[in-house]
Amino acid sequence: MPPKRKQTATDDAPKQNPNKKVKKEDFDSDAKTKDGEPWNLKIVSWNVDGVRAWLKKDGMSVLEVEDPDILCLQETKCSEKKLPDEIKNVKGYKSYFVEAKTEGYSGVALYSKVEPISVKYGFDEKEHDDEGRCITAEYENFYLVTTYVPNAGKGLMTLEKRMDWDPKFRKYLKELDEKKPVIMCGDLNVSHKEIDLANPKGNKKNAGFTQEERDGFTELLNAGFVDSFRHLYPDKEKQYTFWTYMMNCRARNIGWRLDYFVISERLVPQLCDNLIRTSLYGSDHCPITLLMHM
Amino acid sequence: MPPKRKQTATDDAPKQNPNKKVKKEDFDSDAKTKDGEPWNLKIVSWNVDGVRAWLKKDGMSVLEVEDPDILCLQETKCSEKKLPDEIKNVKGYKSYFVEAKTEGYSGVALYSKVEPISVKYGFDEKEHDDEGRCITAEYENFYLVTTYVPNAGKGLMTLEKRMDWDPKFRKYLKELDEKKPVIMCGDLNVSHKEIDLANPKGNKKNAGFTQEERDGFTELLNAGFVDSFRHLYPDKEKQYTFWTYMMNCRARNIGWRLDYFVISERLVPQLCDNLIRTSLYGSDHCPITLLMHM
DNA sequence: CATCTGATG
DNA sequence: CATCAGATG
Numbered sequence A, B: 001m002p003p004k005r006k007q008t009a010t011d012d013a014p015k016q017n018p019n020k021k022v023k024k025e026d027f028d029s030d031a032k033t034k035d036g037e038p039w040n041l042k043i044v045s046w047n048v049d050g051v052r053a054w055l056k057k058d059g060m061s062v063l064e065v066e067d068p069d070i071l072c073l074q075e076t077k078c079s080e081k082k083l084p085d086e087i088k089n090v091k092g093y094k095s096y097f098v099e100a101k102t103e104g105y106s107g108v109a110l111y112s113k114v115e116p117i118s119v120k121y122g123f124d125e126k127e128h129d130d131e132g133r134c135i136t137a138e139y140e141n142f143y144l145v146t147t148y149v150p151n152a153g154k155g156l157m158t159l160e161k162r163m164d165w166d167p168k169f170r171k172y173l174k175e176l177d178e179k180k181p182v183i184m185c186g187d188l189n190v191s192h193k194e195i196d197l198a199n200p201k202g203n204k205k206n207a208g209f210t211q212e213e214r215d216g217f218t219e220l221l222n223a224g225f226v227d228s229f230r231h232l233y234p235d236k237e238k239q240y241t242f243w244t245y246m247m248n249c250r251a252r253n254i255g256w257r258l259d260y261f262v263i264s265e266r267l268v269p270q271l272c273d274n275l276i277r278t279s280l281y282g283s284d285h286c287p288i289t290l291l292m293h294m
Numbered sequence C: 001c002a003t004c005t006g007a008t009g
Numbered sequence D: 001c002a003t004c005a006g007a008t009g
Helices: A051-056 A061-066 A159-179 A211-222 A228-232 A246-252 A265-270 B051-056 B061-066 B159-179 B211-222 B228-232 B246-252 B265-270
Strands: A041-047 A070-074 A094-098 A108-112 A118-121 A134-139 A142-148 A182-187 A225-227 A259-264 A271-276 A288-292 B041-047 B070-074 B094-098 B108-112 B118-121 B134-138 B143-148 B182-187 B225-227 B259-264 B271-276 B288-292
Touching: A041 A061, A041 A142, A041 A182, A041 A259, A061 A070, A070 A142, A070 A182, A094 A118, A094 A134, A108 A134, A108 A142, A142 A159, A159 A182, A159 A211, A182 A288, A211 A225, A225 A228, A225 A265, A228 A259, A228 A271, A259 A265, A259 A288, A265 A271, B041 B061, B041 B143, B041 B182, B041 B259, B061 B070, B070 B143, B070 B182, B094 B118, B094 B134, B108 B134, B108 B143, B143 B159, B159 B182, B159 B211, B182 B288, B211 B225, B225 B228, B225 B265, B228 B259, B228 B271, B259 B265, B259 B288, B265 B271
Parallel strands: A041 A070, A142 A182, B041 B070, B143 B182
Antiparallel strands: A041 A288, A070 A108, A094 A108, A118 A134, A134 A142, A182 A259, A225 A259, A271 A288, B041 B288, B070 B108, B094 B108, B118 B134, B134 B143, B182 B259, B225 B259, B271 B288
């Protein structure tokens, strides 16, 4: 049985205030594994929806308040040659980028305090790799994969591309998992269950909540992986990581949980916490934070 | 001989400060005709470079400080159906709009306290009229024509279109002039002489200062019209109405005089002043103001 | 270095 | 309602 966390009525719908200045202390955590081991690895993942716009909105301050060991960004929407210097060179971190062949589309970044043993761009599927959606970093005792999964598009225009992605990416993760345990994070562009979005009924035919996409996520979990947030908080409602900019959705918490840390089953004993940082602004997603004892 | 105005070294290069709040009193004028008649008609012309962006930058405050009888705007870049209500309905004015067939391109507006006897959209040249570049308002004792003349384009890509415009538009103005005197204003997209731009040497091959465009303007004047500003201030240097947004040109006054009031020769005795309102911001052009005794 | 559109999300 | 690109100026 997963360790159920205490739930209160108030923490169901996190109060968000974009103007409130965040303090480093608010991000402190003494989370521990089930066996009482403290965390010693922190990973932050954030879909930045354009890294240049996000930079101007002070997105980089996430490094000050979180001080993560690893930071993963999705939807950088910027070729490497156009990256501002503040994005390219971050003190204390090695950085890695993939870009789409189409300028200003997709793109993923990975920052790491410790230099990985190896870094792999894409996952040997040319069509998908050409869109700059995946970076894998190999560490001593795990692989970190960060990804921006294809959006099924308005009117499900690109659902086919998405459904091509799911099995291929799952296969890739399984292959990695045979070598070392895997921590995969990013914008998976799906809300798994009804609890994972504000309006499940109205979105069954929309990108991010079709049966096909939800089944793809289920199959990933069946392949030996765990949705770390839902594992820790199986019944916690109104926990979202994305809100459309339209209709004041973020202030009203009409959102979707699209961003995840998905970990190999055998890493569950080392899981300390998965936090959703709704107090941080800079994109239509908020960052998520994983705490592990490695 | 034209009435030469006093020139000082300091008013050659107007000091501009975008943050300075303008006061209505700073726009007062007691200009008179050569014969000492005070002005009783004020017309303001402004290339707004996108009327929606200009509105957000408080461009409409020109009405408060100038209180013109007629306001002409060029490059509205907005089809009538997309015009914000504040643009469409202005208290105290009748308003008229032309739009380009291409959404977000060109477009001209005219606001008038007194309802014109008639209003004409375009000048019966289909190619040009499809680009929403001209409105003519007929008044008791004059025609007002406001226009946004085709830009010759980067690398003079559209110089041909421009050179097609010049004789046709000139012919149109001459025909009007046979009926009533004409006041024509707007962005003529040419600096007539070397004195009319900061860098004449470097721009002889560029849109706005080619020999063809300059000759077109000369031919217009030869057809019985007068550049009212240059008539009043024949030697006044560094008087520009446009500065590219690039390279901090406005602060450095590296500009062009592209916006004009061109009037029928027989209106010259009624001319009181032509002012360049460099203290007003909201676009890459500044407004110009004509004072007439009609 | 601004405006705009149109694609994308 | 945001990001981006690309056209236009």
